[in-house]
Amino acid sequence: MSKGKKHIETEAIRSQLDRTQFLEHSSPLYLTSSFVFEDAEDMRASFTEEKERNIYSRFTNPNTSELVEKVCLMEGAESGYAFATGMAAIYSTFAALLESGDHIVSARSVFGSTHTLFTKYFPKWQIDTTYFDVTKPETIASCINPKTKILYAESPTNPAVDIIDLDLLGAIAKAHNLILIIDNCFATPYVQQPMKHGAHLVIHSATKLMDGQGRVLGGLTVGNADLIREIYLFARNTGPALSPFNAWLLSKSLETLPVRVDRHCENALKVAEFLENHAKVNWVKYPFLKSHPQYDVAKRQMKLGGNIVAFELKGGVAAGRQFLDGIKMCSLSANLGDTRTIVTHPASTTHSKLSEADRLEVSITDGLVRISVGLEHIDDIIADLEQALN
Structure with missing residues (x-):
């Protein structure tokens, strides 16, 4: 992969896998479910994570790694994970970080399936959500209680295109020691980088503008490495990984x-x-x-x-x-x-x-x-x- 800070337009094109012995100009497809080991010691060290390498495509794959690195560079994030869909990214992110009894404060204007997670499924595990009116951000602080762990929002919102002050959300999250998660799907990292405003994690439905041509499904969560580690471990064991082909296609889409x-x-x-x-x-x-x-x-x-x-x-x-x-x-x-x-x-x-x-x-x-x-x-x-x- 390329190193060094460049403009977003350049990162989207030039951040790619190291070339193989064939010196291909465009990254190849790695359509393999698993990877082989040189010997017993290589296999042991890989599974204990003493060595960082590909083991199984449900964990990592060269194509998904390239896509994740591109989005991390564009968003200013430390690490990330690629999912089969945007909703897989949203569910896995929350499920990995929350425990029974935790509380979410969320903007009322969220994607319909996200709203269903908050109101139908998470309450089964005693995880509650309080909504705030996006037009009244001054009410956010009153929604927070001692069990609140995550502050969540989309900006712009769907479908009314309201805008939420990300600097304000960042300040509130810092003051109350909350994890700030922003769905940046409508803006993309080209238009807006929530981590510059205090977000800890940024979620994308790559199905939308990232692909841009209605061809594939995909999702990503990028952000602070310690949080991504928990999300990765959850996803590694539950299996919502993005396919190598879709990752390859989305990585190419980012170039434009x-x-x-x-x-x-x-x-x-x-x-x-x-x-x-x-x-x-x-x-x-x-x-x-x-x-x-x-x-x-x-x-x-x-x-x-x-x-x-x-x-x-x-x-x-x-x-x-x-x-x-x-x-x-x-x-x-x-x-x-x-x-x-x-x-x-x-x-x-x-x-x-x-x-x-x-x-x-x-x-x-x-x-x-x-x-x-x-x-x-x-x-x-x-x-x-x-x-x-x-």
């Missing part, structure tokens, strides 16, 4: 992450500006729009505004469904971070099983639409949205 995200964000800002001036739209949320409630915070902690735009249609659920039916080019999907622009109406789809009151708690109004802005020509994206609105 900066240039892709630049265009995603450029397009997203133009879409937000278009929607903000449309008569059928009540409001628009995009971190780099001056009208965003946390615009100043976003500009301070993010390099760009991301690729997600949230807006509210006049007319509620009926208008949202009609808008989706009018879409011709953009995709109707629950995914995000793809080269293709994706449109979702949460109230009638991803969050339709929640009561209206529960949806409003996380800023999901009946007319809310989330757009994951892709890489098509901006004129074609806006033309499709305009004809669907009209």
Whole structure:
């Protein structure tokens, strides 16, 4: 692997495996479940971890190691582990670090499956969660109790694109001796590095912008080495490891992450500006729009505004469904971070099983639409949205 601090764009391309005797330019695939040993002593020392080497691909593999090192360099992290999915990363991270009786303080606006972990599964093991309103960060301290161990948040949030002050979270975690974990999926390490603001661990669903083309599933947790050690041991024994092929593909995808995200964000800002001036739209949320409630915070902690735009249609659920039916080019999907622009109406789809009151708690109004802005020509994206609105 390459050494020395370089720009993120360079780390994404030049941080790769040492070449084999064949002197390949691009890292090869290591499609093997296990690795052989030179002799009995080599095998003994490897299993006692006196030697650092590959033993079994559920533990480590050259392809997953390359991917992890790239993301660590980009995030400014000491160590990491690659998982089969983003949710595997989230579950394994919490399960490795928490014990029965521990308490989590989390932002209310979190991914739906994360919310299910907190409210349905963790209580089985006497692990409780208290939510704070992302628009009222001054209430966070009152949620903390003597059993609180983890402070958790996404920023930007899904799907309403709220921004949480990471410096504030870092200060609170330090003052109360908490582990601060940030889901950085919407921003990617190119746009935002939570560890610079006091995070101890950063989680990614690599399925989204990291892959960027809707091809594979993957997840990562990176951060402080002592915490990653516990997560690694948990994952080594429970088996949520990323496959070598997906790791290889994601590592290649990272090489184009900066240039892709630049265009995603450029397009997203133009879409937000278009929607903000449309008569059928009540409001628009995009971190780099001056009208965003946390615009100043976003500009301070993010390099760009991301690729997600949230807006509210006049007319509620009926208008949202009609808008989706009018879409011709953009995709109707629950995914995000793809080269293709994706449109979702949460109230009638991803969050339709929640009561209206529960949806409003996380800023999901009946007319809310989330757009994951892709890489098509901006004129074609806006033309499709305009004809669907009209």
